[in-house]
Amino acid sequence: MRCETVREALSARIDGEPEPIRAAVVDRHVVGCAGCRDWYRRAEELRRATILHPAPAVPDLTARIMAAVPEERREPVGLRAALGVVAVAQTSLALAQLFGADTGMGHAAHGAFMMGHMSHESAAWNLAIGIGLVWAALRTRTAAGQLPMLSVFVGVLTGVSLLDITRGDVTAARLISHVPVLLGVALLYLVYRRHRDDDRPIGDRMDTGRERFADEVPDIDVAHEDSIVRFRHRRPASRHRAA
Structure with a gap:
């Protein structure tokens, strides 16, 4: 079996799409082909690098939030x-x-x-x-x-x-x-x-502090979330049209 066909199937597997050939056949080829194993490993690493990002640093506002919660008033x-x-x-x-x-x-x-x-x-x-x-x-x-x-x-x-x-x-x-x-x-x-x-x-009776805390909470870049959606719908990298 040609490596290009196997890699097309592996690419579909990574993307969560149906594989064009049976998975068992692909697995047997990967076991015996060092090039396809290395290609599959690098493809997985690329996928993880594309969709996973380090979490942004967020300040601990627990004490200030708890201080803003109104005390429970006693029964009259x-x-x-x-x-x-x-x-x-x-x-x-x-x-x-x-x-x-x-x-x-x-x-x-x-x-x-x-x-x-x-x-x-x-x-x-x-x-x-x-x-x-x-x-x-x-x-x-x-x-x-x-x-x-x-x-x-x-x-x-x-x-x-x-x-x-x-x-x-x-x-x-x-x-x-x-x-x-x-x-x-x-x-x-x-x-x-x-x-x-x-x-x-209680949320209506307390100061949410949104304005006071807004400058302390960093903006989170959610562009990678869009990339996840786009990545899932990409065609396998090895699939191409014949000239």
Whole structure:
């Protein structure tokens, strides 16, 4: 077998392309031909020199990167505790109203307090608010779900309370009973703001340092990556057209 044919097959093997003749036949020829063995060795060395390059020197920025990572902030125990106290006060007030205690939660109308179903409905709603605030104090991430509804409730309640004050249709005890709800919504908002910041991915909460470190990281020449692609699609070096 001619050495040119064997070297064409070896070139195809190096390039990862199908060999024009059986590999076993090529291997037998290479074992017995010192010239083809030397050619194959030099071709492999050339291939490695073409696609492999020394890694560029990269500075160790570990310490600076770790220093840029924001410290984990502590759980806002004070806010949660305050919200828990307000929640207990709201729940206690609702339970007292539900079981008929005189809490000033009835409506003053013509010198008499409205009782019955409306009082029970108001008590149930106040109890639901209290339980919701308790749950938000225990599971702070649930504050976001309660905030829109309770904010609207407090806004409407403030408006109608001012109207009732001008008409003389509300007692001082009734107005004071709204204080836990007002405080609860304010604390709920603060807890929501605190955990909204904590729930962001850490990459959004830290300085990536891209601008500060850019001058320390050398540009990597990726031209050899293109040469890899081109090298894979080259025709075997020994293949040529007949004149």
